[in-house]
Amino acid sequence: MSEQIIKIDIELFKKEYDNITDIPTNILEKVAEIKNTYTCFNSFYDPKMIWAKKLYNNKDKFNNKPKAKNRFHIIIPEFSKTSEIKRSLIGYLNKLSHKNKDSIYEKIKIIIDNNEILDDIFNIILNYIKNNEDDIYCNILELFDKDYIMQNINRIWDNYIENKEWNPPLYVYENNLLLLNDEYDLYCDYIKWKKNIHNMNKIWTKYKNDELIILLNNILKHINYLINENVHKYILDILLEQIYKLLSIKKYPEIIENIKNIEIKNFDSSTKFFIYNIIEL
Numbered sequence: 001m002s003e004q005i006i007k008i009d010i011e012l013f014k015k016e017y018d019n020i021t022d023i024p025t026n027i028l029e030k031v032a033e034i035k036n037t038y039t040c041f042n043s044f045y046d047p048k049m050i051w052a053k054k055l056y057n058n059k060d061k062f063n064n065k066p067k068a069k070n071r072f073h074i075i076i077p078e079f080s081k082t083s084e085i086k087r088s089l090i091g092y093l094n095k096l097s098h099k100n101k102d103s104i105y106e107k108i109k110i111i112i113d114n115n116e117i118l119d120d121i122f123n124i125i126l127n128y129i130k131n132n133e134d135d136i137y138c139n140i141l142e143l144f145d146k147d148y149i150m151q152n153i154n155r156i157w158d159n160y161i162e163n164k165e166w167n168p169p170l171y172v173y174e175n176n177l178l179l180l181n182d183e184y185d186l187y188c189d190y191i192k193w194k195k196n197i198h199n200m201n202k203i204w205t206k207y208k209n210d211e212l213i214i215l216l217n218n219i220l221k222h223i224n225y226l227i228n229e230n231v232h233k234y235i236l237d238i239l240l241e242q243i244y245k246l247l248s249i250k251k252y253p254e255i256i257e258n259i260k261n262i263e264i265k266n267f268d269s270s271t272k273f274f275i276y277n278i279i280e281l
Contacts, residue, residue, distance in 0.1 A: 130196040153207045205249040240274035
């Protein structure tokens, strides 16, 4: 690599951030509206971010807007024994916390051990793992029979690698999600996908630790292909972030060496940041 990153002291950044105080009322109102409408913004979206986005968008108008989604909900009442079991499991999963995890685990274990709909139970738990970053959900997998869990993990892993599920969906490539003005549904879909991928990587590091090199090589090969393609910069970032998080669990010197050989002079600062983080592992 031919460039070095200039690192800014965190206190200097905080000082500059805190100096942003004059935020227009319409931006504050827009933030409140977004938080009330789109749950993916609740935890980290703030007025300063939306104001900065507004200023940036005014510099370069984005004309290729995707169509808004028409969302609807279907409720199908079901009162069978199977449905009752699923509702009980979901109830326990919703109540699960670090404070009560031991007692909740015992109740979930009873459901797992005395059930003929084990695949349905596994899929429900898997969906909770995908959507929750806390390890208390991933640890539920230990309650299953070892042979059963490995059979299912292997099946999901094979599909994950074969279908390249680590690769962002097509709409991420086709739309610059950082420049969309009011099409927040797409951005929320992207945030959900990204969370699912990172949470699945926790499963791989736990149950497919010896095969992580396969996933890493697949991602790295795709990165090398995209370097010469005209793609939105955050696509490289999310791929590099996956590599960084996987290597943080288990280091592969050959992967780090390959990242080190990437020419970064034409990359944005965020991409350079991910690359340097990987190299410093």
